[in-house]
Amino acid sequence: MSETLLNCLQYYGAAAGAIAALIVSLDLGRRPTGWAFVIFVTSSVALIGWGFLNDEGKGIGAQNLILLAINLIGVYRYLIRKKPVHAEAGA
Structure with a gap:
């Protein structure tokens, strides 16, 4: 590989x-x-x-397989899924 x-x-x-971490932290x-999460x-x-x-990077590759799944959940939750409507407090 090159x-x-x-x-x-x-x-x-x-x-x-x-x-991406900076954007989330803001x-x-x-x-x-x-x-x-897309980033x-x-x-x-x-x-x-x-x-x-x-x-020399098999461990990083394996770790990022798991992080990829977590990040795809983040994309789904924040960009695809509609935000759930919660009942107002005290209603």
Whole structure:
């Protein structure tokens, strides 16, 4: 595998994960948080690729398989699922 491609996957995965974490931490609302989870998904995919194509990254690849599932749940919850309507307090 090309060393350049592996470096791109590794650094994109790291940078995208950091950017997504920043967006989530800013608590900008449901839609921006949902898009942060989309960025997390791309980060996980990149790090899965890097982990399993690289001789030294199997652990990161395995970890990101689990994180991919978690991030897909986040995309579903924040971008796809309709927000549940809760009964007003005291009603």
